[in-house]
Amino acid sequence: MKFVDEFRDADKAHALAAKIAALCEPGRQYKLMEVCGGHTHTIYKHGLEDYLPEQVTLVHGPGCPVCVIPMGRVDDAMALASEPDVIMTSFGDMMRVPGSNGSFFDAKARGTDIRMVYSPLDSLKIARQNPDKRVVFMAIGFETTAPSTAITMLRAAAEGLQNFSIFCNHVTIIPAIKAILDSPDLRLDGFIGPGHVSTVIGCRPYEFIARDYGKPVVVAGFEPLDILQSIYMLMLQLAEGQATVANQYSRVVPWDGNVVALRAIGQTMELRPYFEWRGLGFISHSALKVRDEYASFDAEQLFAVPGVRVADPKACQCGEVLKGVLKPWECKVFGTACTPETPIGTCMVSPEGACAAYYNYGRLTRQRVKEVSTS
Amino acid sequence: MCLGIPGEVIEFVPDQPDLAKVDVSGVKRVINIGLLADETLEPGEWVLIHVGFALSKIDEAEAAAALQFLEGIGQAYEDELAALAESRIE
Numbered sequence: 001m002k003f004v005d006e007f008r009d010a011d012k013a014h015a016l017a018a019k020i021a022a023l024c025e026p027g028r029q030y031k032l033m034e035v036c037g038g039h040t041h042t043i044y045k046h047g048l049e050d051y052l053p054e055q056v057t058l059v060h061g062p063g064c065p066v067c068v069i070p071m072g073r074v075d076d077a078m079a080l081a082s083e084p085d086v087i088m089t090s091f092g093d094m095m096r097v098p099g100s101n102g103s104f105f106d107a108k109a110r111g112t113d114i115r116m117v118y119s120p121l122d123s124l125k126i127a128r129q130n131p132d133k134r135v136v137f138m139a140i141g142f143e144t145t146a147p148s149t150a151i152t153m154l155r156a157a158a159e160g161l162q163n164f165s166i167f168c169n170h171v172t173i174i175p176a177i178k179a180i181l182d183s184p185d186l187r188l189d190g191f192i193g194p195g196h197v198s199t200v201i202g203c204r205p206y207e208f209i210a211r212d213y214g215k216p217v218v219v220a221g222f223e224p225l226d227i228l229q230s231i232y233m234l235m236l237q238l239a240e241g242q243a244t245v246a247n248q249y250s251r252v253v254p255w256d257g258n259v260v261a262l263r264a265i266g267q268t269m270e271l272r273p274y275f276e277w278r279g280l281g282f283i284s285h286s287a288l289k290v291r292d293e294y295a296s297f298d299a300e301q302l303f304a305v306p307g308v309r310v311a312d313p314k315a316c317q318c319g320e321v322l323k324g325v326l327k328p329w330e331c332k333v334f335g336t337a338c339t340p341e342t343p344i345g346t347c348m349v350s351p352e353g354a355c356a357a358y359y360n361y362g363r364l365t366r367q368r369v370k371e372v373s374t375s
Numbered sequence: 376m377c378l379g380i381p382g383e384v385i386e387f388v389p390d391q392p393d394l395a396k397v398d399v400s401g402v403k404r405v406i407n408i409g410l411l412a413d414e415t416l417e418p419g420e421w422v423l424i425h426v427g428f429a430l431s432k433i434d435e436a437e438a439a440a441a442l443q444f445l446e447g448i449g450q451a452y453e454d455e456l457a458a459l460a461e462s463r464i465e
Binding site for chain 2: 351
């Protein structure tokens, strides 16, 4: 296992932490946002915040596709699933996301035909096997997942399938980052860029963050040392007064992304004028819809979708958590009314959500250590 | 669905240039490799798989590291593998 040790070595982690500490200017606080839920997961699992000097705070961003789906879209999906002869298909992660009338799991228990699939291509197979049914795929995810939906639609078109459509909820990461940069609530110093999204979009789309906002971005891998290395790279830029986009994860992420994937998305989908994100509200040009040329595969064209906006439960503070304004445990219902078994908010649903990650690993962070020691 | 999981390419599916059989932690299933159309891919090479699609080629060291990371995650990876085992892409 020598391969893995390269990414896990505790001595290397401490050495990196010391280098990061040495770069801190006295009296300055550093807030770095990890955009991706996978990174949040690694940070909590390995207690990386405990390695960092007190001046460096990690802020957890909105990069969890399940977490940002607003309640109204879940309700819309339920309405679609209840249409005659419909088989709704969904990734497992989506099944527990609460709408105002419960989750997909609840609807399934009530007899609605909702099936869990691993891939949109599995959904396509269900359509082939059930020619007298109308199969809808609940398409969610960032640019990592959108190419799979795009290729699946192209495949359906090539086969001439008449009973397959997608309910498109794909979102794009850049407008969300921009919304956070423009938010008055939060002053960030730099970004740990998402890993898998960047395999598709590459590193160039982040350049505006460095150019227009003067903040560095480092696209990072998912191992603990990847993240510490990325924080070091960010701190080095901040110490030198630089702001550029760097790629720490070049062993997986090509600078220009995956051209085939981008072409497939562009062929089948286009930007919506606006889309609602849970907690972030409506963001311009932040999501994808099916192009008119593929309207016969667009559930929003084929069915009457209610499109009602549903406010989040009052007690839920997912919005503040998604923007990084609140830490998970600062939410009023965290760990009491809201747990992974009975989630109120989406951040508690997905294992990549900040609340679920924190709940599952229960790390004592610096703040909590302080609270415990002073109480 | 948000996980990227490493798989070793075992063989290509005859007459289906977009499909290949891969081995993910002992689970052998067919995935779509159409997104890697611009690259060469050989049996024995590793890919990062997301919802049934190979997203990028990775080397063996990256695959080993990613695998151990995923095994450390526990339930989420078990759920992903269980979902993959149910998958019948063709």
